[in-house]
Amino acid sequence: MEASELLQLVIAGLKNGSIYALLALGFTIVYAATNVINFAQGEFYMLGGMLAVFAFSGLNVPLVAAVALAVVTVAGIGALFERLAIRPRKDADPMALIIITVGGSLVFASVARHLFGSDALPLPEFTPGPSFVFAGAAIERQTIWIWVIVTATVIGLTLLYNRTRLGRAMRACMENREAARLMGIDTARVVMVSFALAAALGALAGVAVTPLTSTRFDIGAGIAVKGFAAAILGGLGSPLAAVAGGLLLGLIEQAVIPFSSVLKDVVALAVLLLVLFVRPQGLFRRTRKEKV
């Protein structure tokens, strides 16, 4: 394989990986606050793209505003989902809550189908124009946008966690919910904010990728598997590890393409199973000795 082809695969891997990273962050943030795997995470991605298309094509809102509107609306949907479907059952077994999120994802998908139909819907690129060529490999402008969005998200989350009162409250809940509650932290509110934030990140990913792939009511479940695999790869702990998990999964997928393009979609599941069997704490987490 030539160097430029290899580079092209790496670019594609980092592009897809960035999207997986945003979804993995969503899984990780909700898990940290609740110990629940939110399988509706993929639907936030779908809704982000859908609402952006609807605002742009249906309401003729400028693209920038349509994107912002979609992300904010989906964040609201995430908060509402937590309030209406999760909080009333918050003392239930995590498994029951996980089933609720699976149910939620089915509801979101069928509502989207009724509202927006079952066709694939397109969105223009944020900044249309020819691809950049770098060392013989092409980089679409939208790919650059995706990288910018992921980078900005990582910086934003790092600042949130380390520099703000809310971020500290979220970390405190992550480490020990009971102790956090005793510090006067309203943990119910932290959970709701976590869902809103995860939904916003999912929507951001969906909006960023729709110009390249278009969107459809039924794409949520497929991307949720990828994001979940990336989150597991990262260990469902630190946000940075989730991002690393996403990028790594994107690259692994591209690595199998030269051998068989059919296998690409199996990779996420294979990685998921392998990690769960061999290293359930994820690649980047030190196993900590529990104190007695």
Added chain:
Amino acid sequence: MGMLSVQGITKRFGGLTAVDAVSFEVHEGTIHAIIGPNGAGKSTAFNLLTGFEKPDAGTVSFEGATITGMRPHRIVRLGLVRTFQNTVLFDDMTVLENVLVGMHVRTRAGFIGSALALPRVRTEERLAAEEAHRLLRLVDLGEVADARAGDLPHGRRRLLEIARALGSRPRLMLLDEPAAGLNNAETAQLAETLRRVRDSGVTIVVVEHDMGLVMDVSDEIVVLNEGRKIAEGPPLLIQKDPAVIEAYLGEEAVDA
């Protein structure tokens, strides 16, 4: 009436009455100890005082407000904070960050404000950090502010927990066996710290097994035995009280 008013609290577990119609008042600006031999009902009493368990009878009120059954974060907001027998810190955070989390109820910045890094929010963060440093100096942890909390030795973890509890600017702090697992030097430092905290205007209730600490720092002592209050008064009187001596001698006789 005292700052914390305990009226006839009773708690039964099956056939056992762990706490039996206990009443006492904690006055502002004092260190009040609750002692008793093993199984006297100290831990249950502590959980009742902090609103963690609901008494079968009786009430606990803090400055006139009944705290029984109130949600923990509301109790903290009233100005009543507790520590644990097994120190529970946020190990992955720094010492300073632990205190900042303790200050959570007193700061206000919400999500939007933080996201926009409003000047008001930045000022609040700076002031909060300054106060957290001040609290760390109060408990002699000023120089390890940036260490990871999980890396502190046992005695210092206990002091950090106190600093973190002070972060909520409580009017009353309840400590559950603060001397447990500490050596003599650490216990002496703890006593010194508790006095300093009291003198800074925080009333303290301590449930404790360590007699040395209790006699050293307490202004007022309540002695429980088999769930009942058998004596109450300043340390010098308690040391001479025949009922107390008998309860403790009984324990030693059993231990021996």
